[in-house]
Every structure is written in structure tokens, then in C-alpha cells.
Ligand code: PRT
């Protein structure tokens with residue numbers, strides 16, 4: 088029974104490689120240089136699909152991939168339906184934050200009950216965060232370059248993932264509130280977990296052991 092793993096290029100692929108090595112699996116082609124979207128591994132029964140980060144849960148949910156690695160941000164936006172999430176891998180760590188222009192008094196705006204315009208790719212996370220605080224927001228859905236929105240008056244604030252903070256600084260934005268810590272999770276198709284348990288379980292356990300060190 089073959090196994091298909093869904094990964095995105097970049098940080099998730101890079102950070103998952105050592106976990107795969109711990110499970111005795113080597114990916115034998117580099118997605119940054121190969122044009123292939125299905126990569127072979129040292130195990131003829133395991134192949135890797137290269138998909139957009141936000142598409143990983145969809146492939147796994149529908150069983151087009153048996154398992155995958157996705158950020159908590161992506162999983163919260165997807166909803167997690169049909170996915171078993173056995174392990175926090177402690178990789179691709181960052182945080183979800185609210186940021187605004189350096190001159191914008193976010194605290195006062197919130198305290199005075201102003202209606203805030205918030206641009207974000209993460210509309211579910213943002214909606215829940217502001218609803219909990221009782222802050223009225225108009226959410227503006229964007230697909231990238233959120234940092235631009237407050238600079239050109241599209242929004243008062245943004246909700247985005249922050250790692251070093253250098254992208255915010257370079258655009259004269261400041262982090263005004265942290266919403267949650269983010270890391271990436273192993274996700275497994277619920278049917279595959281039952282049908283392919285003998286194949287999947289040792290890999291899940293190897294990932295668990297290798298990632299516990301990073302916790
Ligand atoms: O790029 P694409 O649109 O396909 O999707 P994506 O951006 O979601 O994918 P990718 O590979 O960039 O990120 C995959 C996962 O890595 C995300 O879902 C997060 O869980 C996690 N992660 C960790 C990050 C970052 N760190 C991060 N810094 N995702 C995005 N960023 C962005 C951030 O939004 C900012 O614009 O990188 C930029 C630089 O961040 P600073 O703070 O270091 O300057």
C-alpha cells in the first residue's frame with residue numbers, strides 16, 4: 088500500500104526533511120530545482136506531493152494524500168474537517184499578530200469602540216479573535232502582501248503571521264497584539280489512518296520522537 092505525503096515548498100519542506108530522515112525516508116529530488124510535483128523518495132512506496140501551503144489540508148482531507156504537514160494558521164482557516172492531527176511538529180514556528188501603522192493608536196481605537204478595518208488572508212482567525220474581544224471589524228480579504236494595506240489606507244490594521252518582525256519593520260508597521268503562537272502539525276487522512284495504519288504508525292512515531300526534541 089503506497090503512501091502519499093503532501094508538503095509545501097520552502098520552510099515546511101526544509102523543516103520536514105530531518106523528520107523524514109528520522110523515519111528512514113530520504114526525498115531524492117529537490118523541489119526548488121525540480122519541476123516535478125510528485126517527488127520520489129528512497130522508499131519506493133512513499134511519494135511526496137508538492138502543493139501550496141494552504142492546499143495541504145484539502146489534499147489530505149480528500150485522501151489525494153494520506154498525510155501532510157501544515158501550519159496551525161492554515162489548519163484553522165481550513166477547519167480541519169476529515170483530518171486527524173496527531174503531532175505538533177514544532178517546526179516553522181511563528182505567531183499570528185495584529186499589526187498597524189507606527190502612528191495608529193490601536194489601544195485607544197479598541198477602547199473607544201471604533202469600527203476597525205482589518206485586512207487579512209486569515210479571515211476565520213481574525214473574525215474569532217475580534218469577536219472574543221467584542222471589537223467590531225470590517226474584514227477585508229487579501230491573498231498576500233498584507234503589509235501594504237495600512238500604508239495605502241485600505242485598512243487600519245492587518246492580521247498576519249510574524250516571524251522575525253523584519254517585514255513589519257521594513258514597512259513602518261508595529262505589532263500591536265499577539266493572537267496565538269503558530270507551529271506546523273502532522274495531518275493524517277482519517278480513513279488512511281485506519282486502512283494504512285501499519286505503514287503510517289511507525290512514521291507518525293518517528294516524527295513524534297524527532298519533533299519532541301524541538302518542543
Ligand atoms: O507562500 P504561499 O502563499 O504559497 O503560502 P504561505 O505563505 O502560507 O506558505 P509558506 O511556505 O510561506 O508558509 C508555510 C507556513 O509557515 C505558514 O502557514 C506558517 O504556519 C509558517 N510560517 C512560519 C510562516 C512564517 N514563519 C513567516 N514568516 N509563514 C509566513 N511567513 C511570512 C510572514 O507573513 C511575513 O510576511 O513571511 C514574511 C516574513 O516574516 P518576518 O516576520 O520574518 O519578516
Ligand code: MG
Pocket residue numbers: none
Ligand atoms: Mg509565503
